[in-house]
Amino acid sequence: MSAVAGSGSLPIARLTIQPFVGADVRDLRALAAALTARVGELAVAPPAELPRSAFDARRGQYRAERLLDLLESREHEHVLGVTAADLYAGGLNFVFGIATPAGRKALVSLARLGMGTDRAGYAARMLKEAVHELGHTLGLGHCADARCVMRFSNSLADTDAKGDSLCARCRKRLESREALA
Numbered sequence: 706m707s708a709v710a711g712s713g714s715l716p717i718a719r720l721t722i723q724p725f726v727g728a729d730v731r732d733l734r735a736l737a738a739a740l741t742a743r744v745g746e747l748a749v750a751p752p753a754e755l756p757r758s759a760f761d762a763r764r765g766q767y768r769a770e771r772l773l774d775l776l777e778s779r780e781h782e783h784v785l786g787v788t789a790a791d792l793y794a795g796g797l798n799f800v801f802g803i804a805t806p807a808g809r810k811a812l813v814s815l816a817r818l819g820m821g822t823d824r825a826g827y828a829a830r831m832l833k834e835a836v837h838e839l840g841h842t843l844g845l846g847h848c849a850d851a852r853c854v855m856r857f858s859n860s861l862a863d864t865d866a867k868g869d870s871l872c873a874r875c876r877k878r879l880e881s882r883e884a885l886a
């Protein structure tokens with residue numbers, strides 16, 4: 706059992722960022738730099754092709770679940786897919802990201818995160834959406850705390866309004882999950 710140290714850190718021993726072709730190298734560097742303080746080891750894999758089978762030509766979007774399925778995570782490793790493509794899932798027009806609940810795979814789309822903001826705002830949104838999806842992989846659901854990173858974002862305004870860390874209650878939930886594991 707590892708303690709959940711620091712307000713921003715996540716109990717993830719090893720995280721691989723798996724970019725899809727089209728994700729900007731500068732964006733990936735910024736995201737990796739922001740995440741490195743939050744997890745144990747962090748690596749960035751070479752970009753993977755975006756599978757045509759996940760593309761919906763009528764919508765011009767990729768199906769998030771399909772991309773998530775294609776991500777591979779080795780044992781004891783979390784994987785975070787990062788794509789510049791716009792994603793949809795289920796009945797939602799678009800999603801900022803998706804994750805396997807209490808699993809090891811998460812996926813974020815950068816497609817909408819740069820809208821109406823500057824470089825710093827964009828970087829902040831990338832980090833929040835990545836931490837949010839990783840939170841789901843750790844078994845956390847959505848949180849009602851307005852500042853908590855696990856608050857659901859339905860819009861960029863929601864993303865901007867929340868923080869990039871877990872609230873005290875979510876941290877407690879994680880600690881009790883780990884104690885049970």
Ligand SMILES: [Zn+2]
Pocket residue numbers: 837841847857
């Ligand atoms: Zn969520």
Ligand SMILES: [Zn+2]
Pocket residue numbers: 848849850853854855856871872873874875
């Ligand atoms: Zn919370």
